Amino acid sequence: MKTTNPRVLLVCVVFLQIIFCASSGSAQAAAPQPHGLSDILQYISNGWNTLTRSTTQCSSVADPKLKSKPVMYLPADYSPPTSVQALEKQCAVDVEKLPKAIHQPGELDVEKIQPPGLLFLEKPYVVPGGRFNEMYGWDSYFIIRGLLEDGRVELARDMVENFFFEIEHYGTVLNANRTYMLTRSQPPFLTSMILAVYDAEKRAGHQDSAWLARAYSFAATDYQLWTHAPHLAGTTGLSRYFDFGEGPAPEATQGEGAAYRRPAGYFLLHPEAAAGREIPVNENESRPVLGQTYAVEFCDTVNASEPATSRCDHLENVALTPEYYKGDRSMRESGFDISFRFGPFGADTHHYAAVCLNSLLYKYEKDMEQIGSVLGRDSEAREWHDRAEKRRRAMQSLLWDAQRGMYFDYDAQKQVRSTYEYIATFYPLWAGLATPEQASALVRNLKVFEHPGGLAMSRTDSGMQWDYPYGWAPTQLVAIEGLRRYGFNDDANRVSYAFLSTILENFRRDGTIREKYNVVTRSSETPVRAGYTTNEVGFGWTNAAFLALLHQLPRDWASRLEK
Numbered sequence: 326m327k328t329t330n331p332r333v334l335l336v337c338v339v340f341l342q343i344i345f346c347a348s349s350g351s352a353q354a355a356a357p358q359p360h361g362l363s364d365i366l367q368y369i370s371n372g373w374n375t376l377t378r379s380t381t382q383c384s385s386v387a388d389p390k391l392k393s394k395p396v397m398y399l400p401a402d403y404s405p406p407t408s409v410q411a412l413e414k415q416c417a418v419d420v421e422k423l424p425k426a427i428h429q430p431g432e433l434d435v436e437k438i439q440p441p442g443l444l445f446l447e448k449p450y451v452v453p454g455g456r457f458n459e460m461y462g463w464d465s466y467f468i469i470r471g472l473l474e475d476g477r478v479e480l481a482r483d484m485v486e487n488f489f490f491e492i493e494h495y496g497t498v499l500n501a502n503r504t505y506m507l508t509r510s511q512p513p514f515l516t517s518m519i520l521a522v523y524d525a526e527k528r529a530g531h532q533d534s535a536w537l538a539r540a541y542s543f544a545a546t547d548y549q550l551w552t553h554a555p556h557l558a559g560t561t562g563l564s565r566y567f568d569f570g571e572g573p574a575p576e577a578t579q580g581e582g583a584a585y586r587r588p589a590g591y592f593l594l595h596p597e598a599a600a601g602r603e604i605p606v607n608e609n610e611s612r613p614v615l616g617q618t619y620a621v622e623f624c625d626t627v628n629a630s631e632p633a634t635s636r637c638d639h640l641e642n643v644a645l646t647p648e649y650y651k652g653d654r655s656m657r658e659s660g661f662d663i664s665f666r667f668g669p670f671g672a673d674t675h676h677y678a679a680v681c682l683n684s685l686l687y688k689y690e691k692d693m694e695q696i697g698s699v700l701g702r703d704s705e706a707r708e709w710h711d712r713a714e715k716r717r718r719a720m721q722s723l724l725w726d727a728q729r730g731m732y733f734d735y736d737a738q739k740q741v742r743s744t745y746e747y748i749a750t751f752y753p754l755w756a757g758l759a760t761p762e763q764a765s766a767l768v769r770n771l772k773v774f775e776h777p778g779g780l781a782m783s784r785t786d787s788g789m790q791w792d793y794p795y796g797w798a799p800t801q802l803v804a805i806e807g808l809r810r811y812g813f814n815d816d817a818n819r820v821s822y823a824f825l826s827t828i829l830e831n832f833r834r835d836g837t838i839r840e841k842y843n844v845v846t847r848s849s850e851t852p853v854r855a856g857y858t859t860n861e862v863g864f865g866w867t868n869a870a871f872l873a874l875l876h877q878l879p880r881d882w883a884s885r886l887e888k
Contacts, residue, residue: 360833362887368838369868373477376865378458379449380408383416386443388503389456390576394419396442398504400494401426409445427507429496429550431569435507441575444502447490448483453840454863459501460487462511463660464866466518467799471869473525474876482522488515489543497550500658508570509658513551513685516544516692534700541696548693551686558678559737562719564686567675568654571647572615577856585653587855588670589619589643598669602649606642614644651675663856664782664791666734666747670855676738680724684752687716691757717758730766731773732759746773747783748800754807764811771816778844779824780804788854795851796824796844798870805874818882821874828871829886838871840864 378385386395396419397412399405405420413420421442427433435441443459450460451468465484472481488498498515500506519540526533550556551564558565577584592599606618620642649672656662656671659679667674690713697706723735726742732750734743750767753759759767774780779796786793801824808817827842831849839849840861851860875883 360829360836362829365829365832365838365871368832368836369471369872370475372454372838372863372865372868373451373472373475373480376451376454376863377449377480378452378460380406380412380445380447383412383418385458386412386416386418387458388441388443389458391441391505391579393440393442396421396440397445398423398438398442399445403445403494405445406447423504427494427496430499430508430510432496433507435505435570436572438504438507441504444491444495444499444504444507446487446502448486449480450484450487451480451865452863453861453865455840455859455861456857457501457861457863459503460484461501462498463514463799466514466521467802467866467869469518469521469869470802471865471872473521474869474872478522478525478529481525485515485518485522485540488518489540492543492547498547503576505575509568509654510550511658512660512681513547513689515547516689516696519544520692520696537696538700541693541700544689544693544696548686548689551682558676558735559740561678561723561735561737562715563678563683563723563735563737565675565678565737566655566659566682568651568658570654572650573617573645574650574654574657577653578616581857584856585616585645586619588649588672589645591669592645593643595669602646602652602669602672603643604646606644615647615650616645618642618644661782661791663789664747665785665787665789666743666745666749666783666792670789673736673738676736677743678723678735678737679749680720680732680734680747681749681752683716683720683724684749684756684758687713687720687753687758688756690716720753720758725763727766730763730770732767745783745785748774748780748804751800751804751807754811755803756807757810759811761811764813768808768811768813768816771820774804775820775823776844777823778827778842778847780820781844790841790851790853790856794843794845795841796827797841798824798864798867802870802873805877809877818878821878822882822885825871825874825878826886828867837862838864838867840867 386397397409399409399420399422401423409420412418423438424433446460450465451472452458453461453464469481469484491497491499491502495507497510498513500509500511519537523533523537555567556564573585589603592603606614652668652672652674653670655675656667659674659682661671663671667677690709694706694709694713697703697709723742724732726733731746732753733745736743750770754764754767773784776794779801781793781796782800783792791797801820805817805821808820824844827844827847828838830847831842832838835849840863841851842849843851849860
């Protein structure tokens with residue numbers, strides 16, 4: 326980290342009188358074993374069972390992110406089924422009811438729901454794996470894609486039914502079914518899930534129009550979250566990510582180590598970036614501060630093995646502002662936690678009309694147009710068409726940079742388009758809103774992101790897991806399917822093979838599938854410097870993307886994976 330003071334070599338943040346100096350670790354690899362394509366497919370097939378949770382399993386309630394007693398919460402207006410009663414007796418789990426019925430996010434002060442716990446869902450569901458032992462919003466779309474590829478249609482439908490339950494009883498499709506996530510949603514893939522399941526059942530000879538009509542009603546309800554304040558991005562006509570909660574996110578304070586200590590040190594060293602995000606705090610000051618106060622010290626060192634306290638001079642106490650925490654929470658709703666795309670550590674997420682979000686909402690509107698037509702609701706279908714067209718025009722005006730040939734997020738507060746090159750630029754291809762000329766320009770920019778192991782999230786090495794040099798399954802799938810949608814199959818095959826072979830190569834080495842990969846080194850070694858620093862094993866959406874991408878790959882390309 327650069328500084329104008331040559332003595333300042335290291336920033337340590339002290340919390341509760343303990344020096345914190347984050348270090349990067351690496352995943353421990355198992356002994357090398359030979360694994361072929363058939364082995365990884367078996368691993369994935371077995372994984373759906375391993376990752377499935379329900380109210381009949383004691384393991385469903387545990388939360389690796391928080392150290393609290395296992396509690397399951399039921400909706401205030403819901404009578405518990407016998408499965409919950411059995412869970413309570415067999416697993417020493419407390420079952421409580423939420424204090425009141427919920428109609429939209431933010432209606433409850435979740436800080437008063439203590440201890441935090443799991444929110445009940447009626448049907449079985451698949452979790453991502455590792456520290457993520459609950460059903461997530463956008464993870465579930467990709468997981469459902471994988472389940473359908475593997476013929477697990479009933480389980481895929483159960484997961485969609487759980488989202489209907491969330492909308493009815495918790496106000497929206499949640500980030501995940503934990504009480505501390507009642508304040509936010511996640512990227513809106515609901516109609517994509519609905520159509521994926523409906524189409525799979527239709528191909529199997531079961532066209533359930535009644536279910537589709539019911540799904541249409543729930544999707545229309547959930548759509549309202551994104552098209553009304555506070556999810557509107559100023560006067561742009563576009564939408565933004567926004568968390569209704571205040572202060573630090575509980576999963577970050579308890580489970581992510583340096584989640585807030587790193588930003589505190591960063592903003593002190595970068596005063597130009599600190600405005601509105603960090604404040605000095607005097608010992609005798611009485612003003613309220615959300616979250617913790619951090620004692621930030623500059624450390625002068627020659628030998629890094631020396632105790633930090635012997636060479637550090639106290640500088641000042643600082644706290645992160647409510648505005649910073651609002652951005653941090655909204656970043657978590659985006660799913661991209663953490664990158665520097667929306668400002669340092671995602672601090673300005675709630676200021677942006679995001680390319681990814683608005684592309685998904687455009688597709689949502691087009692999906693609703695399609696469903697309305699299938700159901701014979703032609704006037705409603707036309708309304709959905711008009712909404713999509715209005716959003717498309719706004720995106721083309723504000724988010725498309727013709728000179729650079731890419732889509733960029735738009736800062737609605739500063740009224741300026743970002744210049745941060747990010748893989749979300751390919752979402753408009755997946756959604757089908759780009760013109761053929763724009764698609765060609767985007768393909769010419771593949772070189773910005775393409776590496777030996779697939780597509781990197783960005784070209785900015787911020788040290789965060791959603792930036793360079795890391796590649797993630799969901800954005801690989803979105804980008805590759807976007808390329809195929811516009812006929813760029815050669816590029817799609819090349820990128821797909823690079824990512825699939827990276828997953829397979831690491832699987833042959835340690836017998837696991839991870840949540841993310843270093844696409845530059847083609848490795849699962851990911852020394853992330855903030856947020857949670859592990860590379861979780863499982864892993865729901867990587868398993869799913871592997872299946873989907875493999876089945877889309879031409880036979881001659883797929884055969885190369887066996888070698």
